Amino acid sequence: MTLALDAAPVAAKPALRPANPDFSSGPCAKRPGWSLDALSGALLGRSHRAAGPKARLAEVIDRSRAILGLPQDWVLGIVPGSDTGAVEMAMWSLLGARGVDILAFESFSGAWATDVVKQLKLADARVLSAPYGGLPDLAQVDPVRDVVLAWNGTTSGVRLPDAEWIAGDREGLVICDATSAAFAMALPFEKLDVVTWSWQKVLGGEAAHGMLALSPRAVARLESYKPAWPLPKVFRLTSGGKLSAGIFRGETINTPSMLCVEDALDGLRWAEGIGGLPALIARSEANLAAVVAWVERTPWVDFLAADPATRSCTSICLRITAPWFTALTPDEQAKAAKRLPSLLDKEGVAFDVASYRDAPPGLRIWGGATVETADIEALLPWLDWAYAQVCPA
Template sequence: MTEPTLKPERPFFSSGPTAKHKGWSASNLKTESLGRSHRSALGKSRLKYAIDLSKEMLGVPEDYLVGIMPASDTGALECAMWTMLRPDRPATVAAWESFGNVWIQDAVKQLKLPQLTTLDADYGEIPDLASIPQDNDVVFTWNGTTSGAKIPNTDWLAPGREGVTINDATSAVFAMEMDWAKLDATTYSWQKVMGSEAQHGMLILSPKAVSRIEEYDPAWPLPKLFRLKKGDKINRGIFEGATINTPSMLATEDYIDALEWAQAMGGRKAMFERADANAKIVLDWIEATPWLRNMVSDPAKRTNTGVCFVFQGDWYESLSAEDQAAVPKKIVKLLEERDVGYDFNGYRDAPPSLRIWCGGTVEQEDLKRLLPWIEWAYETVKNG
């Protein structure tokens, strides 16, 4: 096969941090808040603006709280677990990929919840979520960042259910509509779908979540970074820009830039459409390529962000496990050396695979240019 000549203009296909939006430049970021205290009127106003714009863009209900948290999505999600899950209540943690399994380990080994049920499934599958009792607290990942499997709907969550629902949505928000009425604590990070800088997470709380936090004082130690209360009440200052610890104002300005770009593109609906269109290019290509298959067998459960696919066919299946694992690594190496595509190898704990980010900050034309290069690299590895 002849080596292609047309390269993606923006060869950024990592699943996190993801690609900056087209036209991004550091020179476009506002810098007045840099070198200023995040507690200054200017600093707090920029943090509050990032919160308010996030809430508006995502269609979060008015009576929900939105706050900026340290330690990315992990910090936000673990804060929700540490402050809301109770030893005297039944809880279920459901996982079907690497990060969901971290939340299981947190519940089992750190919180040691005595009434805990865990549900897990292999990469590409989703456990039986309908089996979760409605009075259970539940922790789940909306979209499997490392498997490409998403929940197809929220029918398994009853309206007005007794348990609280904690949702890791980091690779889903701005690409899929959230069913806010059924979600009590939702978390995400700036570096996923919006392509912003890392280390900051978002925590979105329903009134029911606020009530749980206010009425419950955990027996286990709470690090300062998880302390959401002032006295017996939620510290609402955290949700108005008074962050628990010092944020990066440069990262904040970068996130604001991404939000304003998405707003100018048409808001979250436009972001959904962009992700859908991007994913269709890759999904259709996988279906038409005999030596590939989607890691997720059920089309209803396939993501529109981090599309994951594995290899198949006589040649690949004749290889040893070690040689099979080397195939995607060699393909990525060939294309990175040519500045065609960066960081699209499958996750390290996943089956040998490739993972192409299709979120809204990626351009369709770049995806179309990438795919022939993958075909060329596969043939090169196969015949090498």
């Protein structure tokens, strides 16, 4: 009898399966108990400019403000193009008045750097970059300059640990892409001037719409500075040199989906019902804690985030550290790493947990507030099982 030495080790499938296998980093899992019935009251087939639908749009703004604790003197609007739309309209409307520093440490923040340097072609732009897993040297950021950053790097699982390094008396504006941070992490609004997010992340809403929050200083810049380039209608936040205040009362620039609006409201009401921002943060942190405990007892895996203080509680990114894996070529690593999510997908226990296409090969598990910690806990033995299938004997 011959023994197949390279056969995969036999590992029994775990008995328990996550009740909800949705661990995608966007669109993210719907809130617990969600069904299409939640949208039955949607004002479909109506003009979004009519009183009823407009009130629903305003309700999204009001409830979001209240849950996030947005300062009273900030404005918040619903804008086209999801989070990308919100970030782009902020950059195209505000940048160019002074030098800008961009923190580029994963795919999306890298994309903002590309836009500033190659599309807006700003002469005085500094890209402060770091490889996946790290953060740029934050001490380099100059308070006289504008700053563009992502609070949470969704594709590296690295978040900013604090805002100590942002000057309270800064002259520049801080434009913060918070799409995978809002509703799961405390955002230091006093250190930020523009904050953006979308509906499909932490509250599990439907995609397409962006949220744009502006501090009084950001509004002052909008009303005093005219960029040298033309602004398309979907980016325009001012009219006749004044803020288009209607946008921040639910008078959207173009047509929103009232179905998505209803779903956003459902997510916001759910968030209020469970205890608001502290409860949302606690749910997400509990998800991270469950993964931390598993990583600590699992020899083949580690966080992509090099510093534990920067580990994201939403986009939890993991890398495979086993010597057989790190000895592979980058192509072989990419192929081997993809087998884990593919096995989990086939079993129906976890969807969309592969690392982002441009990120180092590994796993990315969404731990935002709509994900139940019990489901994360049920997933972890399945990761062990999938790894045992992929690991050479």
